[in-house]
């Protein structure tokens with residue numbers, strides 16, 4: 053069958069190949085026909101040779117972790133049935149397994165020896181079909197068919213917010229203001245999820261005001277600030293106390309500013325993976341003093357558990373009900389998967405590019 057693949061560690065290696073073996077489902081596994089796969093920053097990093105690992109013994113890695121498909125075959129009595137619309141989770145537990153992996157919390161793996169489909173050690177979903185254990189398949193209603201390929205990035209958001217709210221149970225808290233930094237798919241989905249929870253949300257990003265993303269956010273009652281006009285350092289003066297910051301830019305410089313934006317007892321969610329290394333001069337005494345005297349909290353979050361896929365489905369359904377068609381506007385380009393190399397060329401107005409397989 054055909055698939056979009058890369059040779060991890062090799063720069064610019066993305067290609068379409070026709071010699072990928074058909075899935076060989078193990079006992080109890082389902083076969084899924086891929087409908088769509090989203091292209092994300094992690095895929096670009098893998099294509100650039102900076103990240104990723106092929107499965108043992110394979111010279112290539114089938115790319116893709118943002119996915120949507122239809123069940124083609126499933127064993128009798130499985131949790132999914134033929135015809136179900138499904139999204140697969142990304143991470144699989146480490147072999148030991150560590151305590152979180154043993155408790156179905158492989159998104160919190162302690163050993164780092166987990167595998168991730170389409171990223172590290174397991175083929176991904178940019179192929180015509182794949183097989184999977186149904187416990188890693190999450191059913192999605194057909195009413196979300198046009199947008200469900202956005203579910204995986206939405207789960208990153210769901211986990212970050214869920215963890216923040218759980219941690220903040222440390223105090224009596226009535227959060228009102230949230231700032232999301234970055235207007236890529238994760239940033240925009242984070243803003244939407246926070247708005248659904250009643251926050252006053254401001255997205256801060258590089259693009260000028262009045263452009264597509266600003267207008268899109270405005271439709272959802274979300275403010276937009278261009279950091280070209282209002283640097284992050286001035287945002288607190290403009291907005292007042294910020295209770296929650298969601299960092300989703302991938303820029304080391306911004307990560308530092310994100311923490312500094314946080315009001316007393318606020319929580320800062322770091323969700324972007326910054327590549328390479330970047331040295332910055334930091335006044336650690338001031339940073340530490342403000343963290344301590346303000347009971348501030350910063351934490352990192354990666355990947356997501358099954359429950360975040362389920363809450364993501366609920367949020368996407370709620371967004372569709374409140375603003376029908378809005379989520380779909382985040383998919384700014386759909387291309388046949390045979391044009392995969394073109395999917396990597398991005399314009400500033402692009403939010404999410406999706407490859408179509410069927």
Ligand code: BGC
Nearest residue numbers: 092094142168171354355356
């Ligand atoms: C994916 C996560 C994954 C992370 C690190 C992200 O792009 O959405 O599922 O855990 O990359 O590999």
